[in-house]
Structures are given as C-alpha cells and as structure tokens.
Amino acid sequence: MSSLSSDKLETMFYRMALARSIERLIQKHTREHKFSGWWHPGEGQEAAPIGATAALEDDDYLWYQGRGSAWALGKGMKPGPILGDLLGKMNGATRGKGGGVPHWADYSIGVMGEGATLGSVYPLAGGSALASKIRKDGRVSLANFGDGTTARGTFHETMMHAAAWKLPLIYFCENNGLLVGTRLSDVSPTTNIADFAAGYHIPGVTVDGQDTVAVYEATREAVARARAGEGPTLIEAKVVRRRGHYSGDPQNYRSESEFDDYRDPLDVHALLLGGNTAARLLEEAEADVKAAYDEAMAAPSPDASVIERDLYHVA
Amino acid sequence: MSHEMMGYNAAMGLALVEEMRRDDSIFILGQGVATGGWFGAEKGLASEFGTDRVIDCGISEAFEAGLAAGASIAGMKPVVNMGFGDFALIAGDEIYHKLAKWRYMHGLDVPMHAVIIFPIGTMGGAGPEHSSCTEVLGMHFPGLKVVVPSNAEDAKGLMKAALREPNPVLFHSVQGLGWSRGDVPLDPEFIVPIGKAAIKRPGTSLSIITYGSMVPRSLEAAEALAGEGIDAEVIDLRSLVPLDWDCVLSSVSRTHRAMVVHEAAKTAGPGAEIAAQIQERIFFDLEAPVMRLGARDFPLAQHADLEALAIPSVDAIAAMARELAAI
Numbered sequence: 262m263s264s265l266s267s268d269k270l271e272t273m274f275y276r277m278a279l280a281r282s283i284e285r286l287i288q289k290h291t292r293e294h295k296f297s298g299w300w301h302p303g304e305g306q307e308a309a310p311i312g313a314t315a316a317l318e319d320d321d322y323l324w325y326q327g328r329g330s331a332w333a334l335g336k337g338m339k340p341g342p343i344l345g346d347l348l349g350k351m352n353g354a355t356r357g358k359g360g361g362v363p364h365w366a367d368y369s370i371g372v373m374g375e376g377a378t379l380g381s382v383y384p385l386a387g388g389s390a391l392a393s394k395i396r397k398d399g400r401v402s403l404a405n406f407g408d409g410t411t412a413r414g415t416f417h418e419t420m421m422h423a424a425a426w427k428l429p430l431i432y433f434c435e436n437n438g439l440l441v442g443t444r445l446s447d448v449s450p451t452t453n454i455a456d457f458a459a460g461y462h463i464p465g466v467t468v469d470g471q472d473t474v475a476v477y478e479a480t481r482e483a484v485a486r487a488r489a490g491e492g493p494t495l496i497e498a499k500v501v502r503r504r505g506h507y508s509g510d511p512q513n514y515r516s517e518s519e520f521d522d523y524r525d526p527l528d529v530h531a532l533l534l535g536g537n538t539a540a541r542l543l544e545e546a547e548a549d550v551k552a553a554y555d556e557a558m559a560a561p562s563p564d565a566s567v568i569e570r571d572l573y574h575v576a
Numbered sequence: 577m578s579h580e581m582m583g584y585n586a587a588m589g590l591a592l593v594e595e596m597r598r599d600d601s602i603f604i605l606g607q608g609v610a611t612g613g614w615f616g617a618e619k620g621l622a623s624e625f626g627t628d629r630v631i632d633c634g635i636s637e638a639f640e641a642g643l644a645a646g647a648s649i650a651g652m653k654p655v656v657n658m659g660f661g662d663f664a665l666i667a668g669d670e671i672y673h674k675l676a677k678w679r680y681m682h683g684l685d686v687p688m689h690a691v692i693i694f695p696i697g698t699m700g701g702a703g704p705e706h707s708s709c710t711e712v713l714g715m716h717f718p719g720l721k722v723v724v725p726s727n728a729e730d731a732k733g734l735m736k737a738a739l740r741e742p743n744p745v746l747f748h749s750v751q752g753l754g755w756s757r758g759d760v761p762l763d764p765e766f767i768v769p770i771g772k773a774a775i776k777r778p779g780t781s782l783s784i785i786t787y788g789s790m791v792p793r794s795l796e797a798a799e800a801l802a803g804e805g806i807d808a809e810v811i812d813l814r815s816l817v818p819l820d821w822d823c824v825l826s827s828v829s830r831t832h833r834a835m836v837v838h839e840a841a842k843t844a845g846p847g848a849e850i851a852a853q854i855q856e857r858i859f860f861d862l863e864a865p866v867m868r869l870g871a872r873d874f875p876l877a878q879h880a881d882l883e884a885l886a887i888p889s890v891d892a893i894a895a896m897a898r899e900l901a902a903i
Contacts, residue, residue, distance in 0.1 A: 286638045322650060355683035366682040373649055374682045378669050382637045385674060388646020388654070395603060395628055395652065402646075418639035571680045572719055574742045 264481075265315070265474065267535075273315050273473055274530050274539060277307040278546030279340055280331035284459045286554060287347060291508040296347070303329015305486070305503030308526030309435050311335045312476025313403065313496075316484050322371050322389040322402040324382035327363055328502075332405055337370040340553035345459060350560040357563030371400075378527065380410025383419040383432075390428035390493075401487045403480075407414025408454055409440025416457075420493065424461040427492035431483045434495070435470060437502035442514040458495040470498030471526045474533070577763035583752045587728040587760045588693075589617040594764045595624055599653065601689075602739060605631040605640055606657035617693070617749070618657065629849065641667035643743075644690045645674040653689035653739065661696035661710040661748060675744040686854035689744030691703060691735075696724070697839045698788050698883050700752035704875035706835055708882065709752070709788075709840035714746040715816050715849065722747040722817040726763035726791035728758030730814055730888030733768025741770060752789040752839075773820035775827065779809035780898050782833035785824055785850060786811040790837045797893035806901045818847055824850065826857055826868075833900050835867040839887050864903035869896050 265273075284304040290296035303310075306329055314335030317323065325332035330514065342365060344352030349360040373389065376382055393400040407476050411415065411434070413563070423430045433502035434454045438445045446452050458465025459576035464486070468479045476498055483494035501523050505512045531539035582590070596602045603625075606846050610622040610632040622630040633640050637658055644654035658664065664671060671692060679688050696709045716720035725731040731749065736747040776791060777798050784794045791812045798808040809827055813819060828834040834854055836847035851866040871887045 324646075353683075355681070358681065358683050364682045366684060368649075368684070368686070376669075376674060376678075378673055381669055384642020385646030385649065386641040386671060387639065388648070388652075389650035390646075391631075391643060392647045392652040415638050415642060418634070418636040419642070422634060422636070422639060422643075422692070446758065462902065496793040571683055571685050573721075574679065574685060576687065576742045 265477065266420050269315065270533050271538060271542060272313050274527070274534060275542045275546055276282050276334045277311045277331065277473070277527055277530060278543045279334050279550060280307045280311070281328060282547045282550040283330045283340060283343060283384070286550060289509055297360070300347070300508040301328045301506065302504035303331060303509055305523070305525065306435060306437070306470070306500045307331045308473045308529065309470040309476050309498040309500055310375070310405070312473035313405070313433050313480045315477050316475070316480035317371070317401065317403060319370050321400050322386065324373050324386040324389070324403065325375050325405045325565070326379070326382070326407055327375050327377065328407065330363070333363070333365045333372050336372050338365060338367055338372055340550050341466065341556060342367070344550070344553045345557040345560055348557045349562060350557045351563055352557060352560040357567040380406055380413035380416060382406065383415040386430060387419040387423055387428060390423060390430040391426070393429050394426065397405065399488055401429045401431060403433055405433045406434065407440070408434055408436040408438065408445050409455055411457065420461050420463075422562065423493045424463050427490060431480065431487060431494040432493065432495040433480070434497045435500045436497050436502050439502055439506070441506045450536035453499040455495055461491050461493070461495075463494045463495060465497070467497045467499065470500035471524045471529055473526065473530050577761060577766075579759045579761050580730055581757055582760050583755070583757050584725075584728045584731045584747055585617045585749065587732040587758070588735045588749060589619055589621070590760065591732045591739065592617065592621060593624065593737060595739040596621070596629065598764070599739070601651070602653040602655060603629040604655040604657070605633050605643065607633055607635060607659060609657055626662040637663045637666040638670055641670035641692060642674060644692065645670055645678065648675070648688050648744065649678060655691040655693065655739070657693040659695065660706045661694035661828055662705050662708045664694055664710045664713060671746070672713065672717040676717040680719055688744055689742055690744040691738045691747050692744070693747045693749060695751045696748045697751050698876060699754065701878055701880035701883060702751070703878040706716070707876045709838070709871070710746050711746070711816055712844065712846050713842055715846060717847070719744070720817060721745045721815070722748070723770055723815045724750065724788040725814065726750065726753065726788050726812050727853070728756060728760050731770050732760050732834060733766055734770065737767050740767070745770070748788065749758060750788045756792070757829045771815045771818040771820060773814055773823040774812045775809060775823070776812050777808070777810040779807040780831060781807040782835065783811060783824075783827040783831045784835055784837055784893070784895060784897065785811045785813065786837040788818065789839045790893070793845065793888065793890045794837055794893055796890045797897060800890070800894050801897055804898070808897055825854065828854055829858055829861040832861055832863040834862070834871060835896055835900050837869045837888055837893055839866045839877065840866055841873055843873050845870045853860065864900055867896055867900050
C-alpha cells in the first residue's frame, strides 16, 4: 500500500481537479476564439504530473514541458497566476507577457519554467542538479518531457554526464506515443523510453501514468536515490493524450478505438477517497478556478512598458 | 598597485582565479579545463579549486551551455569555455534562447550570472570552422552582453566585470592576440566596465571604430597615416552590447568621418549596425559616407596565407582611411 496520507491524497485530487477545470475553461475559450489557441491540452494526463510532484519538496527544482497546467499546480502554483498568464493579463505569472505557451515560473516553490523549443530543459535541469551537487543543498531536479523529445541530442548529452557525475536528476517522461501527429514507433527503435536507461547504467522504470499513486511511488524512489547521492533515474509514465497536439488539432491521424481502454485519472484517483470527497473537491476546485478567472478578466492588460521589462537585471 | 607583464590568456586566467577566490558560486566547465584549458586560461585552476568547481565535460557544447543556463537560473555563477566561437552554433538554443530569453519570457527580474567564453578569429590556419567571428550573433539576440577585449589588461578587467555581471555575458577572447603580452594591473579590484569604449589614439581627421584583433592593426595604420597628415582617432569598442554610442557619436561628430573595422565578415557584420546607426543619428555631422572594412565573405581557408588575405591588413585599413580622408 502507498505511504500517502488521506490529506495528501485529497490535496492531490484537488490539484488534479484544478488542472482539469483550467483545461476545460481554456478549451472553451479557444472554441469561442477568445484565446490565442497556442494551448497544448493536457486534459486526461493529470495523474503523471500530480503523482510526480507529490514526491518532491518545495525547494526541489521542477523543469516542466508545456502540455497542461498540472505540473505547476502540483508543485504548488495557484490558479491565479496561471490563468492571468494564459489570458495575457498583468496579474499572470509572466506579468503580462504570456498567452498560450506557458512560461510560468515561481522560483520560491521550485517552478523553474519551460522552454518552448521542445525538449530544451534537459541540460537546464542538469545545470540545477549540478548546482545542488556543488552546493550540497540536498535538492533534486526533475526534468519533465514527452517521448518525442527523446530524439533531441541533449537528451543523451545530459543523461550521459548526469549518470557519470551521479547528479540528483530525475528524467520524467510522459510517453503518449505521439509526437505531434507522428507515431513514436515510426522514428524510434523502442517505444519503451525506460529502455534507454540501460545505456546510461541507471534505473529505468515504467509506470502506469493514469495512476497517481503508482507515479508517486516511482518518483519517491527516484528522489530517495538522488538525495542519497546515487544519481539519476529515468521514469517513463505511459499516458494517453486525450486531445490534439494543440487545441485546434483535428487529429486526422487517430482513430476512436485508441481510447477504448482509456481510464480517466480523476476517476482512478477518486476511488481512493472516501464518501463524497471527490465531488466536494471537484466543486471547490471549479469555484476556485472561476474566482481566479474572474480576477484575471478584471486585471489590466499589459501596456507598452511591459515590452521593456526584465531584459537586463540591474544589481 | 603593481603591474605584471603577462599574456592575454593568462590575464583572463588571473581574473578567474581572483574572482573564484572571492566568490564560491563561480565554477568553470568545458572540455579540458581541469587540465589547463586549450589556450591556457584555466591553467592551475583545478589544483586550487578542485574538480567540483573546475569541471571537464565531454564533447557536448549544447549540454555545456544549457548546463550553464540551468545552473545560472538556480543561482550559481557558471563559466563555460566553448573552445571556439564557431561552436556557438552547436549550442544555439541554449545560448540565444535560454540564456538570452529565460528571464524575459518568464517575466522575472532576477540576476542571471553566466559567462560563456568564445575564442574567435584567425590564428594562422585553424580552418573554416575554428576561425569565425561570431560576436554579431550576440548582438542580434537581446538579453546577452557581448564583450571583445583587444589586449591583456582589458582581458583581465573585462573578465572580472563579466564575472560580477548579473546578466549572461558572451566573452569573446581573440585567438590572434593569444601571443600578445601587456602590462596587467594586479589589483584584484581592477575592473574594465562593460559598455565603456576606450579612445586608444585621439585624432582629428577621421574616426576608426574597431575592436578585438583590429585594434592593434588600426593603431599601426594610424601611425603610418600620421606621417601623411592624416590624424586618425582609434576607438576600441571593448563591448558590443551595450555599445558605447556616446563615445562613438561624439568622436564622429568631431572628426566628421568614420570607418568601422572588424575581423568578422563584412556582410551583416557588427559594422553594418554601427555604420547604419551613425548615419541615422548624426547624418548632418558627416562629410563622407561611413565606410566598413571586414573579412571577405568566404569561409576561411585552412591555408594560413589565404586566411591572412581574407581579413583586413594594416595596409588595407590605411588605404581605406586615405580614401575616406580624401572625400
């Protein structure tokens, strides 16, 4: 059985529900052309981010990829800065610069941000892990990525060094088998990303990505290894990309039968909660997202001065 | 405070040693840095600071630059020696997107320390992929600072400024000046501020705006011209971002004639920007078009003689100055 308390299970469900609620809101806005449309939906994929982040501490470093909001929410970001950013308002995480490809960061809770060039966080996560090793600060760095970006050279370059140097680094892959519209199997010698771990002489673990507890347990073990100085772990969560690559993607390359075995991660997790807890938490999350949405809509849009902000830091 | 005669690369190394003693968060990585570095700037660092802070990497420039970006975002002060300016292209995403844009695109007003060392320019037959001057790339992606020291004293002073700078700095060391020695201040607080040009030779006839390897050549040309009644002012820009426009524009307003000289390829090189801005900003102070002298637009040959023919010589600089003075 898992080591998760009922409080923690509830927090995890609440954060999944926040993510789901934000997803639905953004998709609705996109359909109504109120939103730029650069959103990469993560609906249905919430268990992996929530399970993984539940195993991290506040000061551990998270480098996420852009599909969905659950990574940032799992690490403790509130819906306010996320929605403010997506709607391009001054109260957003990027202080008015955002609007679709998320660049949420909050260094105080270890949300380090995302690069929009897919797969670009590998060496960055290596960098924060190296910083932790030099400072001996006990922090762990987690790099989240999709299966498609294992084609990037930096996937290999970073893990090769991290394994040699025993960096406190976790590679966390959400493997949905698709890179935009291409099948992973058409471009990769293996569809099991965890197989790559053997080449680096590190543990490679495959987990059910629709199951928060399975993901949590795998990540907890990787975190323990990293903190003990035993080096990196590659975790692969098998997930289902419920929607298109981007919110308007017609997905001509897919068939309905792909979803025959689909299990909604919120339903899977709800079974762990007693009574009407899941329904209550869903309601709470929806109300909190609605409040954050109203606040973002009332917040000012960026003025021209935002263009000049944050380019150079003056000591 | 005393001075010591030393080489250009040794002066960079002295700055590194002094700043690493002063600041625990500085560490250096690259290929072979723990064993002295390709050009000797990192000689002795590993024995003093250990291999936790002087780190050898594999042949993986994108990783090295990305590692620097990540460590910088996490609050450390990484220094990477990339071996050659040409290798900037291997690490393009990491340098020109991540280092340059991370803070801006996340809307954060936080320090980001990182120094990327790019040895640039010809050194006598290093070939087309080891001799490029890539500094213009740093000018084109806002968020970076770009320096190019032309002598040993500035190599130390600018490196110290770069190591204390809360923004990513692309530090272009000049391969062709590796042999040059200079009188370098030993004062550990000696700093050459980023963004401040130096008038290396005052003059009244025309302004030669230059940097890096072309500073000594321009000075030599100016001395030759002095005997012909042409009194050239030579400005060493030292920093391309930020660029000391006050110095450049006030000089040209006084001399009314300007030429830009650099080793980088002429087409769309730094001189294109400098010439354009001079003409936009002080057109009515000019008595002649702003001229440019850069490398010919070919990949550099491995043959040292062909290489030398492709980049501006002292004679070519003097010839252009004569032409400019005669207009």
